[in-house]
Amino acid sequence: xxxxxxxxLGAPVRRSRRRVGGLNQAxxxxxxxxxxxxxxxxxxxxxxxxxxxxxxMELETTGLQSHNxxxxxxxxxxxxxxxxxxxxxxxxxxxxxAVVGRKVLVIRDLRPGGHRIDGVGxxxxxxxxxxxxCGSIGAVGLMPLACQSGADDLFELCRGGLFELPGSQRxxxxxxxxxxxxxxLNDGGEAKAPRRFRAKTAKxxxxxxxxxxxxxxxVELARDFAVPDTIEGLLVTAVSAAAPAAESGLKPGDIIAxxxxxxxxxxxxxxARLALALDQGRRSLLVLVERAGEELFTVIxxx
Numbered sequence: 673x674x675x676x677x678x679x680x681l682g683a684p685v686r687r688s689r690r691r692v693g694g695l696n697q698a699x700x701x702x703x704x705x706x707x708x709x710x711x712x713x714x715x716x717x718x719x720x721x722x723x724x725x726x727x728x729m730e731l732e733t734t735g736l737q738s739h740n741x742x743x744x745x746x747x748x749x750x751x752x753x754x755x756x757x758x759x760x761x762x763x764x765x766x767x768x769x770a771v772v773g774r775k776v777l778v779i780r781d782l783r784p785g786g787h788r789i790d791g792v793g794x795x796x797x798x799x800x801x802x803x804x805x806c807g808s809i810g811a812v813g814l815m816p817l818a819c820q821s822g823a824d825d826l827f828e829l830c831r832g833g834l835f836e837l838p839g840s841q842r843x844x845x846x847x848x849x850x851x852x853x854x855x856x857l858n859d860g861g862e863a864k865a866p867r868r869f870r871a872k873t874a875k876x877x878x879x880x881x882x883x884x885x886x887x888x889x890x891v892e893l894a895r896d897f898a899v900p901d902t903i904e905g906l907l908v909t910a911v912s913a914a915a916p917a918a919e920s921g922l923k924p925g926d927i928i929a930x931x932x933x934x935x936x937x938x939x940x941x942x943x944a945r946l947a948l949a950l951d952q953g954r955r956s957l958l959v960l961v962e963r964a965g966e967e968l969f970t971v972i973x974x975x
Contacts, residue, residue, distance in 0.1 A: 723750050723833025724758065726814055727840035729789065731806035741794045741806040747779050748787050748837060751829070755782040757820045757857040758830065762792055763813035765845070770871045770888050772796055772809075772937050774904065776817065778857060795935065815847035818857045827852040870894050876909065877939030879946065882972055883915020884908060884922060886939045897925050903962050905929040906936050920959065920972040929967070930960035949974060 725748035732742040743762065749755050757780050764773040773794040782788050796806075819830030836844040874890035886906040889899055893907055908926040911918050922928075928936060931945040949957055954974070961968045 722752075723835050724748070724755075724819070724830050725750055725835050725837040726760075726844060727837035728812050728842045728844070730841060731809055733806045734793075741773070741796050741809075742791050743794060743806075743812070744789065744791045745777065745812075746787055746789050746837060747777075747782065749782045749784055750835075751826070751833070752784050753821045753824075753826070754784065755819065755826075755830075756780065756822050757818060758782065759816070759818040759853070759857050761813075761815045761817060761850075763815070764794060764796070764809050765811045765813060765871065766808055766938070767810035768875065769810070769873055770875050770938055771813070771904075809842060811843040811845050813845045813847060815850045817850065817853040820854070820857065825852070825854070874907075875939055877943060878910075879939075879943065881946070881975060882917045883912035884917035885910040886928065886942055888938050889927075899927065900965075903927050903929075904935075904937060905962060906939060906942055916973045916975060920970045921968075922959070922961070922970070922972070923963070925963075927962035928959055929962050930958075932958050933960075946974070 725746075727746050728743060729746050730744040732744065734740055734742055741764070743764070745762070747758065757778070759776055759778045762775050762777050763771045766772050773796050775792050775794055777790065777792055779788050779790065814834065816827065816831045816834060819826040831848050834846050834848070836846070870889060870891040872891055874887045874893050876885060876887040878885045885908070887893060887909050889904065889907050893899070893909075894901075897907060899907065905927040908917075908922055908924055908928065910924055911922050928942070930936065931942055932949065934941075934945060936942050936945065945957065949955075956974055957972045959970050959972055961970060
């Protein structure tokens with residue numbers, strides 16, 4: 673994405689196009705992700721449990737521009753009814769429990785006793801060598817958003833009956849406190865429901881060179897700074913006076929959604945973007961900021 677017009681230091685520029693609030697788009701054709709759903713017609717759930725079973729089958733590092741980590745998952749319908757649509761937010765967590773990526777999984781037309789295997793592509797912040805991206809994932813969070821059988825809403829039934837299938841390659845952390853979001857089953861797989869998966873603990877980093885302290889958004893910080901469920905990124909918790917961050921117009925409570933047009937969810941990702949800019953001989957960072965419901969662009973000088 674390219675900001676409209678020139679950027680002036682100290683005066684963030686409003687973004688001309690508002691992003692769709694909430695979750696990123698789910699799987700979409702043409703982005704290079706081989707994610708066609710594979711229906712297993714004969715096999716039933718591998719666990720005699722009445723509900724919806726889930727497991728992570730494989731995490732695969734890729735070098736594609738659209739995503740650098742493909743997560744292959746299996747969903748099993750242990751209910752006695754067809755599932756015409758099931759949607760859930762997948763959250764990838766690092767070993768410390770911080771969320772590093774989110775996407776929506778949408779499964780359609782799954783008969784009782786049926787399985788479905790699907791792939792979801794994530795673009796994770798690059799904080800090390802590419803092969804480390806998927807390997808660093810410690811767990812996968814799963815939060816149901818919608819569940820339907822024809823015209824019948826089965827959200828409460830599916831939410832209460834979610835379980836982890838045997839053999840998952842990563843632990844599954846099931847969240848059952850989210851609200852129903854039927855819009856996540858819109859045609860085309862575009863999910864418009866809010867993200868609500870927050871880590872319990874936050875990771876914080878003071879980047880002295882820029883005069884700013886950044887933190888991942890934990891449940892507590894989201895509450896203290898009144899961060900909406902629809903927002904993700906890095907929370908600005910402190911800005912030093914007369915520092916580059918202050919001169920750019922950043923304020924405590926701002927959310928940095930992107931650095932140099934790349935999403936950032938963890939402070940390490942911001943530090944990596946700064947190091948990359950310096951390696952390339954650049955002396956500034958383009959920043960996309962979420963502030964009070966507005967999206968703004970600004971530039972931070974690198975001293």
